[in-house]
Amino acid sequence: xxxxxxxxxxxxxxxxxYGLDELExxxxxxxxxxxxxxxxxxxxxxxxxxxxxxxxxxxxxxxVAGVGRIVREAYPDPFQFDPKSKYYDPASLASxxxxxxxxxxxxxxxxxxxxxxELKAHPGLVGMAVVQKGTRLSVTPVSAEHFERVVAMGRFxx
DNA sequence: GCCAACGTTGGC
DNA sequence: GCCAACGTTGGC
Numbered sequence: 001x002x003x004x005x006x007x008x009x010x011x012x013x014x015x016x017x018y019g020l021d022e023l024e025x026x027x028x029x030x031x032x033x034x035x036x037x038x039x040x041x042x043x044x045x046x047x048x049x050x051x052x053x054x055x056x057x058x059x060x061x062x063x064v065a066g067v068g069r070i071v072r073e074a075y076p077d078p079f080q081f082d083p084k085s086k087y088y089d090p091a092s093l094a095s096x097x098x099x100x101x102x103x104x105x106x107x108x109x110x111x112x113x114x115x116x117x118e119l120k121a122h123p124g125l126v127g128m129a130v131v132q133k134g135t136r137l138s139v140t141p142v143s144a145e146h147f148e149r150v151v152a153m154g155r156f157x158x
Numbered sequence: 159g160c161c162a163a164c165g166t167t168g169g170c
Numbered sequence: 171g172c173c174a175a176c177g178t179t180g181g182c
Contacts, residue, residue: 012179012180014180035178036165036178036179037165038165057179057180057181058179058180058181062180062181062182116181133162133163134162134163134164135163135164136163136164136165136178136179136180137179138179159182160181160182161180161181161182162179162180162181163178163179163180164177164178164179165176165177165178165179166175166176166177166178167174167175167176167177168173168174168175168176169172169173169174169175170171170172170173
């Protein structure tokens with residue numbers, strides 16, 4: 001049941017805000033603050049045990065730093081109801097929360113970050129959302145093939 | 159810090 | 171429902 005990996009994802013975060021280092025230290029964390037409907041819908045489709053590529057955006061270099069796992073499926077993001085939070089959404093109703101969060105766990109850190117440049121240059125990753133021009137979505141599905149390929153690059157350099 | 163890309167909002 | 175204005179993302 002929950003042990004089966006059903007899907008793969010890529011999640012973007014700015015490491016200055018929330019990075020793989022922090023997830024590794026804590027072991028588990030909350031993926032919150034997503035305020036885009038498409039990304040939210042993907043989050044709601046996540047299942048416990050799904051694996052994801054942890055992508056560092058606005059970093060030097062930007063790229064995939066490692067792997068995480070979904071440990072709790074989507075639930076209402078508490079920050080949408082907190083007027084003091086930058087993620088506060090006054091239009092979201094408690095009876096029908098607009099935004100979701102998931103909990104994530106640490107799986108592995110690659111020996112090196114696979115930069116966006118490398119991802120773009122790899123012929124086996126054509127079509128992956130993160131390498132497509134103009135794709136800013138912070139949550140995207142990844143095919144099993146692409147996921148395995150990036151993990152292989154991260155572990156073995158290529 | 160700049161700016162292209164693109165999502166959202168709101169006037170009409 | 172159109173679309174201009176505005177805001178955000180994120181590479182560079």
